[in-house]
Amino acid sequence: MDRDSHHPIRAHTQTKPELFSSRTEESVLRRASHEDQSKARKFLINVAETKQLILDREDTDNNFQITVDDLGPKTLALGTADSGGYRKLGIRGNYMLSNLLQELAYAEDYGRKYIVLDEARLNENPVRRLSRMIRNTFWHNLTRCMDADGLELTCADTKDRTATTDSRPRIYIPAGEEAIFQYYQAAKAERPRLQHLQVEYLPKVITPEFVRDINNRPGILALAMKPIAAKTSADESPSPTSALRALPYIVPGGRFNEMYGWDSYFSALGLLQDGYIDLAKNMCEHFAFEIKHYGKILNANRSYYLCRSQPPFLTDMALRVYAHLNDQDLGTSSLSVPCEEGEYDGSEIAQDADQDNETNEDWLRRMLQSAIKEYHQVWMSPPRLDPMTQLSKYCPDGLGIPPETEPSHFDNLISKYAEQAGLSIVDFDYKYTQSLIKEPELDAYFLHDRAVRESGHDTTYRLDGVCANLATVDLNTLLYKYEVDIAHAIDDLLGGHLVDMDGHQQTSSEWLERAEARKQRINKYLWHPGDSLYYDYDTVKKKQTTYESATAFWALWSGCASNEQAEALATRSLFKFENKGGLVSGTEKSRGTISVDRPNRQWDFPFGWAPHQILAWEGFANYGMVDIASRLAYRWLFMITKSFVEFNGVVPEKYDVVSLSHKVEVEYGNQGLEFKYVPREGFGWMNASYQVGLTYMTRKMKSALATLADPDDLFTCALEREQRSRPVSVRIQAIDYRRKSFLAMEELADQLHDTVITKISSRNPSPRPSEDLFPPTYTLSPPSSSTNLEVPTPHEAVHPCL
Numbered sequence: 001m002d003r004d005s006h007h008p009i010r011a012h013t014q015t016k017p018e019l020f021s022s023r024t025e026e027s028v029l030r031r032a033s034h035e036d037q038s039k040a041r042k043f044l045i046n047v048a049e050t051k052q053l054i055l056d057r058e059d060t061d062n063n064f065q066i067t068v069d070d071l072g073p074k075t076l077a078l079g080t081a082d083s084g085g086y087r088k089l090g091i092r093g094n095y096m097l098s099n100l101l102q103e104l105a106y107a108e109d110y111g112r113k114y115i116v117l118d119e120a121r122l123n124e125n126p127v128r129r130l131s132r133m134i135r136n137t138f139w140h141n142l143t144r145c146m147d148a149d150g151l152e153l154t155c156a157d158t159k160d161r162t163a164t165t166d167s168r169p170r171i172y173i174p175a176g177e178e179a180i181f182q183y184y185q186a187a188k189a190e191r192p193r194l195q196h197l198q199v200e201y202l203p204k205v206i207t208p209e210f211v212r213d214i215n216n217r218p219g220i221l222a223l224a225m226k227p228i229a230a231k232t233s234a235d236e237s238p239s240p241t242s243a244l245r246a247l248p249y250i251v252p253g254g255r256f257n258e259m260y261g262w263d264s265y266f267s268a269l270g271l272l273q274d275g276y277i278d279l280a281k282n283m284c285e286h287f288a289f290e291i292k293h294y295g296k297i298l299n300a301n302r303s304y305y306l307c308r309s310q311p312p313f314l315t316d317m318a319l320r321v322y323a324h325l326n327d328q329d330l331g332t333s334s335l336s337v338p339c340e341e342g343e344y345d346g347s348e349i350a351q352d353a354d355q356d357n358e359t360n361e362d363w364l365r366r367m368l369q370s371a372i373k374e375y376h377q378v379w380m381s382p383p384r385l386d387p388m389t390q391l392s393k394y395c396p397d398g399l400g401i402p403p404e405t406e407p408s409h410f411d412n413l414i415s416k417y418a419e420q421a422g423l424s425i426v427d428f429d430y431k432y433t434q435s436l437i438k439e440p441e442l443d444a445y446f447l448h449d450r451a452v453r454e455s456g457h458d459t460t461y462r463l464d465g466v467c468a469n470l471a472t473v474d475l476n477t478l479l480y481k482y483e484v485d486i487a488h489a490i491d492d493l494l495g496g497h498l499v500d501m502d503g504h505q506q507t508s509s510e511w512l513e514r515a516e517a518r519k520q521r522i523n524k525y526l527w528h529p530g531d532s533l534y535y536d537y538d539t540v541k542k543k544q545t546t547y548e549s550a551t552a553f554w555a556l557w558s559g560c561a562s563n564e565q566a567e568a569l570a571t572r573s574l575f576k577f578e579n580k581g582g583l584v585s586g587t588e589k590s591r592g593t594i595s596v597d598r599p600n601r602q603w604d605f606p607f608g609w610a611p612h613q614i615l616a617w618e619g620f621a622n623y624g625m626v627d628i629a630s631r632l633a634y635r636w637l638f639m640i641t642k643s644f645v646e647f648n649g650v651v652p653e654k655y656d657v658v659s660l661s662h663k664v665e666v667e668y669g670n671q672g673l674e675f676k677y678v679p680r681e682g683f684g685w686m687n688a689s690y691q692v693g694l695t696y697m698t699r700k701m702k703s704a705l706a707t708l709a710d711p712d713d714l715f716t717c718a719l720e721r722e723q724r725s726r727p728v729s730v731r732i733q734a735i736d737y738r739r740k741s742f743l744a745m746e747e748l749a750d751q752l753h754d755t756v757i758t759k760i761s762s763r764n765p766s767p768r769p770s771e772d773l774f775p776p777t778y779t780l781s782p783p784s785s786s787t788n789l790e791v792p793t794p795h796e797a798v799h800p801c802l
C-alpha cells in the first residue's frame with residue numbers, strides 16, 4: 001500500500017508557502033466567523049516550529065506531554081490552510097492541544113516540515129480516536145518478531161537487576177531444536193548489528209540450579225518458528241535464515257518486552273476484536289512450543305522466568321481463535337481490519353497466512369493436545385496438586401531472589417537478614433541466591449513469592465507469604481474451564497475424536513466428570529454461602545482464607561457457579577468491589593492498614609486491573625446479567641477515556657479505580673507512561689479491555705462515554721428513573737461466545753437500550769436456593785415493587801445531562 005498517498009497528514013503535506021514563512025505564531029486570534037463556516041476547517045502548520053511553541057508555552061512541567069497538570073494558557077493560534085497560513089484561528093483546551101502535539105509527532109516521524117491538518121483531528125471523538133489508535137498503531141508497536149530483523153528489539157530488557165550481568169544480547173534455544181539454532185547463528189553471521197549476539201542451547205533437563213546459574217547471563221527464550229518451503233531447485237544451499245519463519249507476537253509494553261502467559265490471552269481478545277487473527281493464532285502456537293520445550297506456558301520467555309508459569313487460558317484462547325478461523329474460511333467474518341483510509345492497516349502483522357495444509361480442525365486438535373499435556377503435567381501434578389483437596393495451587397520451582405524485580409522491592413524484608421550477616425543488601429542478595437548463606441525463613445518466603453508471581457497477582461497481601469499453600473479460586477475456576485472446554489470441543493467441534501500426545505483417546509464424558517468433581521470441590525472448599533463469595537483455601541491450615549478478591553467472579557467466567565451463586569455474587573458481594581472506575585482487585589478491609597513497614601501492593605485496594613474487569617464482564621453476561629456487565633465496562637472505559645483525554649493519550653498498565661488515577665506509585669510504578677509527544681503502545685491488556693469493553697456499550701453509552709458522562713451520575717439517574725418505572729431488570733439470555741462471534745455481543749448490546757442500567761438490588765429474587773450452598777437463614781429481599789413493568793423508551797435511558 002502506498003501509505004503516503006492516503007495518510008491524513010502525509011497526503012496533505014505542502015511545500016513551504018511564502019506567506020506562512022513570514023508570519024509568527026503569535027499573531028492575533030481571529031474569530032471563527034471570519035472563515036467560511038460551511039467548510040471543514042483545515043490548518044497549515046509548520047511542524048517543528050509549532051511543536052516547539054506548544055512545548056515552550058504549554059508543557060509547564062516539562063514532561064513532553066500536554067496534560068491537565070500543565071498550567072499554560074491552553075490556547076494556540078494556527079494559520080488556516082485556505083489563507084496559506086496567513087489568517088489565524090484559535091484552538092483551545094487541553095485535549096485539542098495535546099492532540100495537535102501528537103499529530104505533529106506523527107508528522108515528524110515521516111520527516112514532514114509542513115502539514116495540512118483537519119480541525120476534526122484535533123477535537124476527534126475521544127472514544128473513536130483511542131479505539132483507532134489501539135487498532136492501527138498500538139498493536140503494531142507492541143508486535144515483536146524473533147527473526148533476524150526483529151532480534152535486536154526482542155533481546156532488549158531493562159529489568160535485570162543483577163550487578164554481575166553479562167549484558168550481551170542472548171538467545172537460548174531448546175535442546176534438539178537444531179534448525180532454530182542454525183537460524184540464529186546464520187542471522188548473527190549475516191548481520192553486522194547482531195555480531196555480539198550469543199546463541200546458546202539450553203540443557204535437555206532444565207533445573208532450578210541451572211536457571212539460577214544463568215541469572216548473570218539472562219537471555220530471551222526461542223519461540224515457535226515455521227518451515228518455509230524451498231523456493232527453487234536452483235537454490236542449492238540456502239541460508240538457514242531462509243528456511244524458517246518466525247511468528248510475530250504481542251508484548252505487554254513498558255518494561256515487559258517479552259511474551260507473557262496471561263497477558264497474551266487478554267491481548268488476544270483485543271486482537272481478535274480488531275481482526276488480527278493470525279497474531280492471536282501465533283501466540284497459541286508459541287504456547288504449544290513452550291509446553292513442548294519448557295514444560296509449561298511460561299510466565300514469559302526470558303531465562304529468569306523458566307521455572308514458572310502464569311494463569312492458564314490456552315483452551316479458551318484456542319477456541320476463540322478457531323471460531324475466527326472458521327468464520328474467515330466461511331467468508332462470514334466481519335472482523336477484517338477496519339482501517340481508516342490512509343492509516344496503518346496492520347497488513348505486515350496480520351496477513352501471516354500459513355503455508356502448510358493443516359486444517360483449522362487439526363490446528364485446534366494440536367492446541368488442545370498441548371493444553372491437555374499442560375493440564376496434567378503442570379497443574380494436576382505435585383507440587384501444584386494438593387493431594388487432600390485435589391485442587392490446584394500455584395507452586396513453581398526456583399531458587400533465590402527473583403532477579404527481574406525492581407531493585408528495592410525486597411529491601412524491607414532482607415535488611416534484617418543482611419544486618420545480621422553484616423552484609424550490604426546487594427551482597428546478601430548475591431550470597432543468599434548462590435546458597436552461600438542459608439536462611440530457611442527466607443526460603444519459605446521466596447517459595448511463596450515465586451507462587452505469587454506465577455499467579456500473575458504480584459504482589460498482594462492476599463497471597464504474600466502463603467501463596468504456595470493456597471488452592472485459589474482463580475486457578476481452579478480456570479482449570480474447570482479447561483475441563484469443560486475440552487469436553488465441548490470433543491463433542492461439538494472435533495467429531496468426538498481427540499487423542500492426547502501419548503495416543504490416549506479422550507472422551508467428553510471423562511472431561512465433564514473432571515469438571516463436575518472440581519465444581520463440587522470448589523463449592524466445598526472455596527464457596528462461602530454466608531458471605532456469598534468464593535475465597536481461597538489454605539491447604540496447610542485447612543481452612544478458608546478471608547481475603548475478599550475480585551477473582552471470585554472468575555467462577556462466573558468459567559461457568560462453574562450455579563444460577564443461585566451467580567445471583568448471590570451479584571446482589572450480595574459485587575458492591576464491595578464496584579468503584580467509580582470499575583472493580584478493585586480486593587477490598588480495603590482485606591488489604592488492611594498500610595504503613596511504611598507495610599507498603600501498598602499493586603494487586604490490592606485501591607488498584608484495578610484489566611484482566612479482572614474483562615473476566616467479570618463476561619462472567620456476568622454468561623449468567624444473563626448483561627446490565628451489570630455493561631455498567632462495569634462503562635466505569636472502566638470512562639476511566640481510561642478520561643485519562644486519555646486529560647493526559648496526552650496515556651493508556652497505562654493499571655489504575656487506582658477509586659481516585660481514577662493512573663499515577664500509581666507502587667512496586668515498579670505504572671507502565672505505559674513514559675512517552676514523548678504521543679503514546680505509541682498503550683499497554684497490551686488495557687488496549688484489549690478498551691476494544692472488548694466497547695462491545696458491551698450501546699450506541700448511547702458510547703456517546704455518553706465520548707462526553708465523559710460521570711458513571712455515578714449516569715447510573716444514579718437511571719436508577720432513580722428505574723425505581724419510578726420498572727424495578728425488574730430484563731433478563732437477556734447469555735450468549736455462548738464459543739458459538740457466536742463478538743458481533744453477536746454488539747447486536748445484543750444495541751438491543752439492550754435502557755436495561756443496561758439496572759439497580760442490582762432490584763433484581764428479581766432467585767427461586768429458593770439449594771440448602772447445601774446457602775444456609776437456611778439466607779433470604780434475598782424482594783424489590784419494593786415488582787408489579788409496575790412500564791419500560792422506559794430507549795430515548796429516556798440516556799443520561800439526562802446529555
Ligand SMILES: OC[C@H]1O[C@H](O[C@H]2O[C@H](CO)[C@@H](O)[C@H](O)[C@H]2O)[C@H](O)[C@@H](O)[C@@H]1O
Nearest residue numbers: 252256260263299404405453456457458
Ligand atoms: O518484574 C516484576 C514482576 O513483573 C511481572 O508482573 C507484572 O507484569 C506482568 C506483565 O504485564 C503481568 O503478567 C503480571 O500480572 C504483573 O504483575 C512478572 O510477571 C512477574 O513475574 C515479575 O516478578
Ligand SMILES: [Ca+2]
Nearest residue numbers: 059063065070
Ligand atoms: Ca506536561
